[in-house]
Amino acid sequence: MNRTLKYALLTLLWLLVAGYVIWASAAARRNRKARTVARLEIEVVDSTSQGHLVSAEMVRRWISSSRIPTVGTAVDEVDLTAIERLIARNGFVDEAVAYIDYDAVLHIEISQRKPLLRLLTDGLNLYATADGHVFGAPRASSLYVPVVTGSYRPPFPGDYSGEVRAHIDSRLAEIDRRIEELEHEKYPYYRREIENDRDIAALRRMRIKRQWWRGESSEAFDKRVVELREKKAELRRLYRYRSRVYRERVEQIAARQQAERAAQKKLEKSYEDFMKLLTFVKIVEEDDFWRSEVVQIAARTTPSGALEVELVPRSGRFTILFGRLDDAEAKFDKLMRFYRSGLSAIGWDEYRTIDVRYRNQVVCKK
Numbered sequence: 001m002n003r004t005l006k007y008a009l010l011t012l013l014w015l016l017v018a019g020y021v022i023w024a025s026a027a028a029r030r031n032r033k034a035r036t037v038a039r040l041e042i043e044v045v046d047s048t049s050q051g052h053l054v055s056a057e058m059v060r061r062w063i064s065s066s067r068i069p070t071v072g073t074a075v076d077e078v079d080l081t082a083i084e085r086l087i088a089r090n091g092f093v094d095e096a097v098a099y100i101d102y103d104a105v106l107h108i109e110i111s112q113r114k115p116l117l118r119l120l121t122d123g124l125n126l127y128a129t130a131d132g133h134v135f136g137a138p139r140a141s142s143l144y145v146p147v148v149t150g151s152y153r154p155p156f157p158g159d160y161s162g163e164v165r166a167h168i169d170s171r172l173a174e175i176d177r178r179i180e181e182l183e184h185e186k187y188p189y190y191r192r193e194i195e196n197d198r199d200i201a202a203l204r205r206m207r208i209k210r211q212w213w214r215g216e217s218s219e220a221f222d223k224r225v226v227e228l229r230e231k232k233a234e235l236r237r238l239y240r241y242r243s244r245v246y247r248e249r250v251e252q253i254a255a256r257q258q259a260e261r262a263a264q265k266k267l268e269k270s271y272e273d274f275m276k277l278l279t280f281v282k283i284v285e286e287d288d289f290w291r292s293e294v295v296q297i298a299a300r301t302t303p304s305g306a307l308e309v310e311l312v313p314r315s316g317r318f319t320i321l322f323g324r325l326d327d328a329e330a331k332f333d334k335l336m337r338f339y340r341s342g343l344s345a346i347g348w349d350e351y352r353t354i355d356v357r358y359r360n361q362v363v364c365k366k
Contacts, residue, residue: 091135
């Protein structure tokens with residue numbers, strides 16, 4: 001077989017392969033267009049023993065209410081992206097994936113978020129994850145997670161859903177913009193102060209000379225001197241008044257800026273307290289004894305804005321005043337030693353409150 005014939009046969013073979021691929025693709029597209037969605041299957045892939053936030057029936061209702069075509073619709077006409085967005089817009093859904101298999105079955109796989117605790121404080125009803133994502137508790141949700149009650153005010157509004165850090169950053173950016181706007185409000189007063197300083201400098205340079213060439217008398221010159229002094233005194237009072245007003249206006253704006261910076265610090269501190277609360281609940285949940293012993297967590301915001309916690313234990317009839325959460329593990333260790341060496345000997349119903357807020361002390365009240 002000569003070389004020319006060999007190349008011709010290879011070229012023909014590749015043309016046949018390419019033609020078959022094109023024909024097969026076109027046939028697949030025609031077949032796909034002719035097929036319709038046979039059924040809808042929904043799976044929550046990470047349901048756990050804690051319970052569930054989203055169910056297949058719930059998703060079916062969402063899709064039905066949205067009027068997005070599914071079963072009976074041509075496969076190519078099903079808007080999978082719209083379905084995923086519809087499901088994912090619910091804060092308790094972590095991820096939603098929709099696809100259609102070769103049997104024309106529409107599959108929707110959903111992973112739900114895993115809350116660490118439920119906030120029932122100050123009129124709120126929210127779930128929070130360990131990484132600081134919050135979302136409203138859906139109706140008929142049945143998750144078995146620790147519940148935090150009390151008058152605690154978290155650093156986000158009750159209707160917020162999303163990453164708390166993102167909300168804090170947005171608020172901080174708003175405050176930064178207000179501080180910058182206030183800085184611009186100072187500029188006109190700065191300019192007026194400069195102009196006023198120039199007027200004061202010009203006032204100091206004001207002099208008069210006796211007009212000998214006009215034959216001015218001493219009495220006339222003295223009269224002009226008195227008039228000039230009176231004029232300078234009046235202008236001096238005016239310029240001092242202006243200077244005081246401009247300075248007060250700038251100080252007022254600076255005080256408003258300082259208040260905004262204080263609000264930033266308070267907001268950051270509130271976020272730190274919120275994250276400490278999440279860490280605190282994790283400590284309780286990861287310890288077999290405290291997970292069983294702590295029945296209720298009550299959180300409150302003190303007048304200074306700090307977060308303090310009280311615990312209701314399963315044993316005894318007392319309340320544990322835990323206080324701030326800066327050294328939670330050390331306080332639990334101290335409380336455990338008191339459980340073993342104190343309450344076991346004295347009696348579990350002897351005290352009304354057990355206070356572990358103070359360093360190296362356990363204060364009990366009957």
